Amino acid sequence: MSASLFPDLGSLYTVDRAGTRYALDDDRWRGADGSPLLVGPVPAPTPDTIDPAERSLWRYGAAIPVDPAFRTSLGEGCTPMVPLEWNGARVHAKLEWFNPTSSFKDRGVAVMVSHLRSRGARRVLEDSSGNGGSSVAAYAAAAGLDAKILVPAATSEAKVLMVKAFGAEIELVGGTRDEVSAEAIRQSAEIPYASHAWHPMFLEGTKTIAYEMWESLGFTAPDNVVVVAGGGSNVLGCDVAFTELLAAGLIEKRPRLFLGQPEHFAPIADTVNGLDPLEALAARTEARGADGLPARTPSMAEGSSIASPVRLPETVEAVHRSGGGAVAVSEEEIASATRDLVRRGLYAEPTSAVGAAALTRFQEAGVITPEQTTVLILTGTGLKSAERMAALY
Structure with missing residues (x-):
C-alpha cells in the first residue's frame, strides 16, 4: 500500500470544546479549557484505499492518523457480523x-498506543473498570511499554487477572468509578495518560x-x-x-x-x-x-x-x-x-x-x-x- 494513501499527519489537529486547535503531535490528552479533545476531520477511506491484505482495523489505514512505522497490532478489528x-x-x-x-476496547487502544509510541512514550497509565485496563496492558506489552492500570476495587477477578498476566502494574482503588478516574488524572502528571475516556486517538x-x-x-x-x-x-x-x-x-x-x-x-x-x-x-x-x-x-x-x-x-x-x-x-x-x-x-x-x-x-x-x-x-x-x-x- 502506497504511503500516499495514509493521512497527511502534518495537516491534522485536535480541537477542544472551546474550538481551540492543537497540533496532532502536541502531547496533550485534554484541551487548555479542561475539555476532551477530538481529532479534526480526517478523509474517509474509499473502497480502493482499503488494504485487502490486512486483516485488522489497519486495513483502513488511509483514514487512521498514525505513522505506519509505529503501528502496534494484535489483529484487532474485522470482527464478525452475524x-x-x-x-x-x-x-x-x-x-x-x-x-x-x-472487548471492543482493543480498537481504540491499538491506535492510541501506536500514537503514544510514535511520540516516544515508554510507560502509560490507564484507569478502567476492567476491559480497558486489560486492553492497555496487552497493547503496552506488545509495544514494549510499561503500563500501570488503576481499577475499582470491585472489578471482577477475571479482568484483574488478565491485567496482571500481561505484566502491568495494577492498583486497586476504593470508591466509585469516577473516583478511580480522578486518581488517574492526578497520577497523569507523571505518566503519559492512555485513557480510553479522554485520549482523542482512542476514538x-x-x-x-x-x-x-x-x-x-x-x-x-x-x-x-x-x-x-x-x-x-x-x-x-x-x-x-x-x-x-x-x-x-x-x-x-x-x-x-x-x-x-x-x-x-x-x-x-x-x-x-x-x-x-x-x-x-x-x-x-x-x-x-x-x-x-x-x-x-x-x-x-x-x-x-x-x-x-x-x-x-x-x-x-x-x-x-x-x-x-x-x-x-x-x-x-x-x-x-x-x-x-x-x-x-x-x-x-x-x-x-x-x-x-x-x-x-x-x-x-x-x-x-x-x-x-x-x-x-x-x-x-x-x-x-x-x-x-x-x-x-
Missing part, C-alpha cells in the same frame, strides 16, 4: 469479543467498527446501530466514521444511533431525553447517601456504570444528530437480555446485553422495525464476567 433473530426481526450482531482481549480506533459495518453491508450504511453506552466511545466512534463517509459521498444517509444504559447509571440516556440525570435517578430510587443525594445501586453491567461520562455532551449531540434515541434499562431487563443472548449461542457479558435490552425497548415502541437494517454491537464476552454470569444461573 444474523440474529430478535423479537421476530432479523438484525446483525457485531461480535466485538473476537478482538484480541475479547480514531473505535470509528473503525463503523467502517466495517459499511464494508460488510456492501459499502452501504445500516439504518440503525444499537449499543450499550458507558462513556459513549462506540457512539462517538460511529458518529465520527459515518460523518466522514457522508461528507465523502460514500453513504446516502446517516444511520440512527441508539444506546442503552443501566437505570442507575444513565446520564447520557437521561440527557438525550431532556431529563436532569440527578432528578431522574432520584425518581428511580428512594435510597440516599450520607450527603442526602440519591444513592446508586451497583449494576451487573459494570462496564457501563459511569455516573459522569467525560464526553457526555458530545455523545448526546451525536445521538440527536443521527435522529436516534436512548433508554435507561432495569437490572431485570439486563438479566433477561443476557439470558436471551446466551440461548442464541452468544455468551455476551451483562454490559453488552444492555444494548440488547435497549433494542427490545425500541422494537416494542415501533421505533426500530423489521424491514430496517439494524446492527447490534455486542461489546464484550461473558467469560470476563464469570461472577456476574454465574449469578444469572
Whole structure:
C-alpha cells in the first residue's frame, strides 16, 4: 500500500470544546479549557484505499492518523457480523469479543498506543473498570511499554487477572468509578495518560467498527446501530466514521444511533431525553447517601456504570444528530437480555446485553422495525464476567 494513501499527519489537529486547535503531535490528552479533545476531520477511506491484505482495523489505514512505522497490532478489528433473530426481526450482531482481549476496547487502544509510541512514550497509565485496563496492558506489552492500570476495587477477578498476566502494574482503588478516574488524572502528571475516556486517538480506533459495518453491508450504511453506552466511545466512534463517509459521498444517509444504559447509571440516556440525570435517578430510587443525594445501586453491567461520562455532551449531540434515541434499562431487563443472548449461542457479558435490552425497548415502541437494517454491537464476552454470569444461573 502506497504511503500516499495514509493521512497527511502534518495537516491534522485536535480541537477542544472551546474550538481551540492543537497540533496532532502536541502531547496533550485534554484541551487548555479542561475539555476532551477530538481529532479534526480526517478523509474517509474509499473502497480502493482499503488494504485487502490486512486483516485488522489497519486495513483502513488511509483514514487512521498514525505513522505506519509505529503501528502496534494484535489483529484487532474485522470482527464478525452475524444474523440474529430478535423479537421476530432479523438484525446483525457485531461480535466485538473476537478482538484480541475479547472487548471492543482493543480498537481504540491499538491506535492510541501506536500514537503514544510514535511520540516516544515508554510507560502509560490507564484507569478502567476492567476491559480497558486489560486492553492497555496487552497493547503496552506488545509495544514494549510499561503500563500501570488503576481499577475499582470491585472489578471482577477475571479482568484483574488478565491485567496482571500481561505484566502491568495494577492498583486497586476504593470508591466509585469516577473516583478511580480522578486518581488517574492526578497520577497523569507523571505518566503519559492512555485513557480510553479522554485520549482523542482512542476514538480514531473505535470509528473503525463503523467502517466495517459499511464494508460488510456492501459499502452501504445500516439504518440503525444499537449499543450499550458507558462513556459513549462506540457512539462517538460511529458518529465520527459515518460523518466522514457522508461528507465523502460514500453513504446516502446517516444511520440512527441508539444506546442503552443501566437505570442507575444513565446520564447520557437521561440527557438525550431532556431529563436532569440527578432528578431522574432520584425518581428511580428512594435510597440516599450520607450527603442526602440519591444513592446508586451497583449494576451487573459494570462496564457501563459511569455516573459522569467525560464526553457526555458530545455523545448526546451525536445521538440527536443521527435522529436516534436512548433508554435507561432495569437490572431485570439486563438479566433477561443476557439470558436471551446466551440461548442464541452468544455468551455476551451483562454490559453488552444492555444494548440488547435497549433494542427490545425500541422494537416494542415501533421505533426500530423489521424491514430496517439494524446492527447490534455486542461489546464484550461473558467469560470476563464469570461472577456476574454465574449469578444469572
